[in-house]
Amino acid sequence: MLKPKHFLVVGIVAALGITLIIGSATASISAQxxxxxxxxxxxxxxxxxxxxxxxxxxxxxxxxxxxxxxxxxxxxxxxxxxxxxxxxxxxxxxxxxxxxxxxxxxxxxxxxxxxxxxxxxxxxxxxxxxxxxxxxx
Ligand SMILES: [Cu+2]
CATH class of the missing domain: 2.60.40.420 (Cupredoxins -  blue copper proteins)
Known part of the structure; x- marks a missing residue:
């Protein structure tokens, strides 16, 4: 069973990952x-x-x-x-x-x-x- 603190860490890691994906997609569009x-x-x-x-x-x-x-x-x-x-x-x-x-x-x-x-x-x-x-x- 995960403690609330662990949910926070998982949430931050997921948010960073999504930001990186969106960021790289935007960069490739502007590069074109x-x-x-x-x-x-x-x-x-x-x-x-x-x-x-x-x-x-x-x-x-x-x-x-x-x-x-x-x-x-x-x-x-x-x-x-x-x-x-x-x-x-x-x-x-x-x-x-x-x-x-x-x-x-x-x-x-x-x-x-x-x-x-x-x-x-x-x-x-x-x-x-x-x-x-x-x-x-
Ligand atoms: Cu002409």
Whole structure:
């Protein structure tokens, strides 16, 4: 027969065990990172000047470190997404580049996982008027 003191010890051990299980499950979820959806909007390539910042939606895109953005092309034309401020940016493509040989066709998507905090400008290499910004926190 267990004394009340023993029940207390068993209870504390069980509570610690449950806390550890919940804690490790939470850690594995955050390690996988959040999925963030974005799009190339319909007629995106015709958005010139200031309106070019509406070609990608949402803009800016907010994502946590370890999170993944998936851009889906809702336009009828193929696009790309490449990090940088424009075609002449020496850092163009340093963070990500969907590529000019593997265009993101209408209805298709491209994903990138962000591993460091920062603000990253990006654009479409076919239509440099299409610009956006990613904020990784
Ligand atoms: Cu484009």
């Amino acid at each position: 990172g959040a999925a963030v959806a974005a799009t190339m909007v319909p007629n995106a390539s015709t958005f010139m000047g200031p309106k070019g910042s509406q070609a990608f939606s949402p803009n800016p895109i907010n994502v946590k470190v370890g999170g993944t953005i998936t851009w889906t092309n809702h336009d009828t034309q193929a696009h790309t997404v490449v990090s940088g401020t424009g075609s002449t940016d020496p850092n163009k493509g340093k963070v990500f580049d969907s590529g000019l040989t593997t265009l993101i066709q209408p209805g298709k998507s491209f994903s990138h996982t962000f591993t460091a905090a920062g603000t990253i400008p990006y654009f479409c290499e076919i239509h440099p008027n299409m610009v956006g910004k990613i904020i990784v926190t």
